[in-house]
Amino acid sequence: MTTGVRRQAFVDLSAIVENFARSAPSPDRVLIDVRADAYGHGLVAVVLALAEAGGSAFVVSRPADVTALAGVGITTATVYPPPPYASPVIGRSLYGLDAAPARSAxxxxxxxxxxxxxxxxxxxxxxxxxxxxxxxxxxxxxxxxxxxxxxxxxxxxxxxxxxxxxxxxxxxxxxxxxxxxxxxxxxxxxxxxxxxxxxxxxxxxxxxxxxxxxxxxxxxxxxxxxxxxxxx
Structure with a gap:
């Protein structure tokens, strides 16, 4: 029987916050890429952690994601593609998908x-x-x-x-x-x-x-x- 078996992804939010701090010296001046459920890491949990770390503007995949983030602090969200003035955008490095020193999360x-x-x-x-x-x-x-x-x-x-x-x-x-x-x-x-x-x-x-x-x-x-x- 496979009912109730464990299928788990352990997401290290501290690693994401650390990568964010390294990649964004001015966290309120960048767009944060949280498309595709924050690259599979979990949209709301990741945004909450990054909002606490000073992030305020996010790029999402769908209008429904904007609604999901409406109650998260000070934050704003825009559906991809972002407007041309809203750059730079942080994505891969945030989740540790690039080479070191970024930490995989x-x-x-x-x-x-x-x-x-x-x-x-x-x-x-x-x-x-x-x-x-x-x-x-x-x-x-x-x-x-x-x-x-x-x-x-x-x-x-x-x-x-x-x-x-x-x-x-x-x-x-x-x-x-x-x-x-x-x-x-x-x-x-x-x-x-x-x-x-x-x-x-x-x-x-x-x-x-x-x-x-x-x-x-x-x-x-x-x-x-x-x-x-x-x-x-």
Whole structure:
């Protein structure tokens, strides 16, 4: 059963505020790009944090987003594209999608929902694009393309379970994908980290971008609402 499984994105609002302070010495003189639900980080939570840090003007994707922000402090919002006088606009660097020193603010975690021992030469997932080379253990992770996990990550992108970093194994399905544990162990209920903090040994969003050929903002902005946003 996959009902009630954990699909979580941990959003570090302090990282976003820190990136904002670094990118905008005069925070009240820039437009802040919070389109696409703040690049998937969560529109209202991000705007509240940035308004407290001195941000006052925001670029959004839809008129409905303007309405959602009407009650947030002093703030104003304009639907993209912004008027030509309202520049510069801060976007990628705000969420740590550029190179250091910007801090990444997003950590994506799925739950291991099944463990299965399989023999050598066993096809995995749809189309059997991956076959086991030897007897091994497979972990089933409760995230899929219905959550916005790009299918191009199949057989390419890194995933960390426990102390082991493997990769997406076989094709990504609607609600789940597989990781070949390659002799390592895991248990049902373990975290599977798709991307997070490199200092903790976790795969990074930059590595997912490299593996998939997609820009970092494409990956995070496409993540769906089944993934719970947890703010720290």
């Amino acid at each position: 997003f950590r994506l975690v799925g739950e291991v929902i099944a463990i299965k021992n399989v023999p050598a030469h066993r096809g995995v997932s749809y189309g059997y694009t991956y076959r086991t080379e030897k007897p091994t253990t497979l972990a089933l992770v409760a995230l899929g393309f219905a959550d916005g996990i790009p299918r191009v990550a199949s057989n390419r992108a890194p995933v960390r379970i426990g102390g082991f970093t493997g990769r997406v194994t076989g094709r990504i399905a609607m609600d789940q994908f597989v990781v070949d544990l390659d002799g390592n162990t895991a248990s049902v209920g373990d975290d599977a980290v798709l991307f997070g903090d490199a200092e903790d040994g976790e795969p990074t969003l930059a590595q997912w971008a490299e593996a998939t050929g997609l820009a970092s903002e494409v990956i995070v902005s496409g993540l769906g609402t089944r993934i719970e946003r947890v703010y720290t």
